[in-house]
Amino acid sequence: MKYISNCSFLILFALTLLSLCVPALLHASVIRDEDISWGSGAENFDIQMPDEEFAIMEKDIPRYIWLAGKYLEAGKFQKVVTICEKIFKIDENHIEAHANLAAAYKGLGDDEKFNYETELTRKLAPKSAALYVPLAKVFLSFKDYANAENTYNEGLKTALDKAELQMGLADLYINWGKLNEAGKQYNKALLNKDLKPRYFLRANIALCRIGLQQKEYDQVIKRAGMITDLYPPIPQGYLFSGSALLGKGKTEQAIKVYEKLMKVNPDSPVSYNELALIYIDKLKDYEKAVNYARESVKKFPEDAKSQDVLGWVYYNNKMYFDAVNQFKAAARLAQKNPVYFYHLGLAQQISGEKVRAKKTYEKALEMIKPTDSKEFASDLIKRIDDCK
Numbered sequence: 001m002k003y004i005s006n007c008s009f010l011i012l013f014a015l016t017l018l019s020l021c022v023p024a025l026l027h028a029s030v031i032r033d034e035d036i037s038w039g040s041g042a043e044n045f046d047i048q049m050p051d052e053e054f055a056i057m058e059k060d061i062p063r064y065i066w067l068a069g070k071y072l073e074a075g076k077f078q079k080v081v082t083i084c085e086k087i088f089k090i091d092e093n094h095i096e097a098h099a100n101l102a103a104a105y106k107g108l109g110d111d112e113k114f115n116y117e118t119e120l121t122r123k124l125a126p127k128s129a130a131l132y133v134p135l136a137k138v139f140l141s142f143k144d145y146a147n148a149e150n151t152y153n154e155g156l157k158t159a160l161d162k163a164e165l166q167m168g169l170a171d172l173y174i175n176w177g178k179l180n181e182a183g184k185q186y187n188k189a190l191l192n193k194d195l196k197p198r199y200f201l202r203a204n205i206a207l208c209r210i211g212l213q214q215k216e217y218d219q220v221i222k223r224a225g226m227i228t229d230l231y232p233p234i235p236q237g238y239l240f241s242g243s244a245l246l247g248k249g250k251t252e253q254a255i256k257v258y259e260k261l262m263k264v265n266p267d268s269p270v271s272y273n274e275l276a277l278i279y280i281d282k283l284k285d286y287e288k289a290v291n292y293a294r295e296s297v298k299k300f301p302e303d304a305k306s307q308d309v310l311g312w313v314y315y316n317n318k319m320y321f322d323a324v325n326q327f328k329a330a331a332r333l334a335q336k337n338p339v340y341f342y343h344l345g346l347a348q349q350i351s352g353e354k355v356r357a358k359k360t361y362e363k364a365l366e367m368i369k370p371t372d373s374k375e376f377a378s379d380l381i382k383r384i385d386d387c388k
Contacts, residue, residue: 003312324344339364361380
């Protein structure tokens with residue numbers, strides 16, 4: 001059985017830190033998948049907004065605009081209203097705040113206020129993308145992909161800066177399962193002159209993911225190489241290169257890629273985890289696998305995947321008691337990741353704990369998203385039946 005890392009690479013795109021500042025990511029020791037992964041990520045959005053008395057400083061406005069966007073995706077429209085009203089105390093004509101407020105009123109069903117804020121936004125910035133992005137997020141919060149698509153396309157007709165709309169439309173197509181259309185939009189975005197670094201990085205990473213899905217390994221290796229050349233500390237480029245090389249059966253070259261990452265960024269768990277997986281899944285070398293996995297857990301005890309990979313190494317060496325403990329640790333650290341619960345269920349089932357395994361599989365199945373692998377969901381259902 002092969003290790004499942006993220007349900008066929010269809011992870012949702014939570015824009016998080018990348019939407020605010022690429023340099024902050026470049027200086028970070030570890031960049032998480034969710035920092036630059038694909039999709040809306042709204043259902044996993046747990047950031048708590050301060051109470052109603054909180055104040056916003058001018059320097060904090062970009063962060064709160066981002067926060068408002070995440071609340072739109074999550075359908076928490078009243079929170080968006082609160083944020084925008086706070087921003088207006090500093091800048092009453094802030095375009096993005098008015099655009100987000102218009103979208104929030106649309107979500108709340110207040111057409112009068114929606115129309116007012118819409119007209120005001122268009123008056124302040126007639127050829128801006130500001131209005132269309134948050135409005136599309138409202139439709140996405142209702143899983144109304146068609147209206148979200150129409151909103152992005154309407155904005156593309158008039159907006160001078162089309163990159164944000166193209167990226168949003170591409171992300172929409174990912175959520176919709178339309179990978180070819182998503183790829184076209186990401187490539188269009190990359191044609192924009194003076195493209196913001198965060199969009200450049202997001203688009204290329206997304207295209208690598210799509211390439212892996214479609215087994216276009218040579219293209220992935222080329223694009224991933226460009227990412228590692230431009231942003232050497234970022235693990236994702238090495239991860240894509242390694243995955244594509246493994247897809248081509250070039251295991252030794254993949255090992256060299258991760259060994260290079262370990263030298264370039266020793267503060268990332270990616271190299272340790274991927275090397276452990278190669279040695280246990282591909283080469284059946286338990287000693288090397290467990291050494292890398294244990295080192296990863298030692299260095300990154302709060303990294304859920306590190307705990308899960310060590311559990312996987314134990315599981316494949318028939319050390320099921322130890323595997324259960326590691327999978328439990330991973331599940332505690334990432335309580336919305338179905339893969340970690342799936343792995344825990346496997347260890348419980350093979351240990352004879354069928355009742356617990358059934359409950360664990362059921363938890364994993366509840367976490368499955370429409371964009372996750374259908375084969376993964378089918379396997380969970382089969383294993384639930386096996387545990388009855």
